[in-house]
Amino acid sequence: MKSHSTVTDAILVGLLVILPSCSSKPGAKSKQEALTEAVGPGAWPSKIQLAPDSPQLKRIHVDVVREQRIASEETHAPAAVEVDPGRSSPVMLLHTGRIVDIPVRFGGPVARGQPVLYVESSEAEGALAAEVEARAALAQARAANFEAEAAYERYNDLFRRGAAAKKDLLVAEAKLGQADAALAQAEIVALKAKSRLDILGLDPKESHRRIAVRSPIAGNVTEVNAVAGEFRNDLSSPAMTIADLTSVWIAFAVPENELRLINRGDLFQVDLDAFPNHPLQATVTRISDVVDLAARTIKVYAEMENPKRDFRPQMLGRVRHLGRANLMPTVPAAALVEAGGHSYVYRQTGPGRFEQTPIEVVGRAGRYVGISKGVRSADRVVADGAMLLRPK
Secondary structure (H helix, E strand, O other): OOOHHHHHHHHHHHHHHHHHHHOOOOOOOOHHHHHHHHHOOOOOOOEEEOOOOOHHHHHOEEEEOEEEEEEOOEEEEEEEEEEOHHHEEEEOOOOOEEEEEOOOOOOOEEOOOOEEEEEEOHHHHHHHHHHHHHHHHHHHHHHHHHHHHHHHHHHHHHHHOOOOOHHHHHHHHHHHHHHHHHHHHHHHHHHHHHHHHHHHOOOOOOOOOEEEEEOOOOEEEEEEOOOOOOEEOOOOOOOEEEEOOOEEEEEEEEEHHHHHHOOOOOEEEEEEOOOOOOOEEEEEEEEEEEEEOOOOEEEEEEEEEOOOOOOOOOOEEEEEEEOOEEEEEEEEHHHOEEEOOEEEEEEEEEOOEEEEEEEEEEEEEOOEEEEEEOOOOOOEEEEEOHHHHOOO
């Protein structure tokens, strides 16, 4: 008794044998139609032979399988632009007082050391008065030290000539030591008073209560929490925030089972909604040590250059990360045929001859997909027009 496969083979052979004799008869079927019927109506034939003058053959484009580097695993995630905390600085008030002027505007640029707030405070008067007193005390200490040093030199000279007693020389030496100590103390007090004025932004030559609060860095005003005329006694919260936006962070969350694919220094492709068809690149600089228990994700931060300040905080987009790339055969994505839950390509085995070949897809690079099994480099496959091989 013959097996089912043997019977099927016999049917195919029979069809091929009688095909030439039937071709001249009305209603005769083509070789492709005969093969299609042999494998079942509606099915994708595993092998196809097209005549050299077949219209279908002229519409089919065949391409060579090429080797390219393809990442076998990828990470995709929604993302947002954030300020780099290392490039952001709060503007704090160091004393209570009334804000009398805010010469900068929200979003505007500022230079390092530029006044961003003016505060009127009684502390300014106290600091200026203390600096004046310290300078006066320093002048007195210097004068006293000069006199004590001159007296010591005089008694020392007289003692060497025998015109003064040892006791008088010792007294002059002691007074000089005291004057030296007093001068050193006065210099410290004067330095502290001057430093206090510098911190408050006051000029000792000017006598006023208005203090300039200056920007600690160059950047843009990203937050303003004060208004002119406000009396501010809360010194724990910033009155303003300055951020350098020439470099920003791209923040996104990845599932914990994909964290192994990401390392510091990895490059990510960034696509912002505000700049479609304008892919950017960012470098991973920080990976959070904490897992979001609700979403089971880990926050990742990638640094992106922003020299023109086009990319603003809170802009949305997506990131794409490629895992390790391996050299493998690739075919155009249009060459793939999906049938029965599997992927196939039609490999050209000769002029007008094509064979359905199962493949395994492992990644993608642009319009090409990587193939781990099924085809080899230099094979020729139907890159465009595979649907024309499907039976009607």
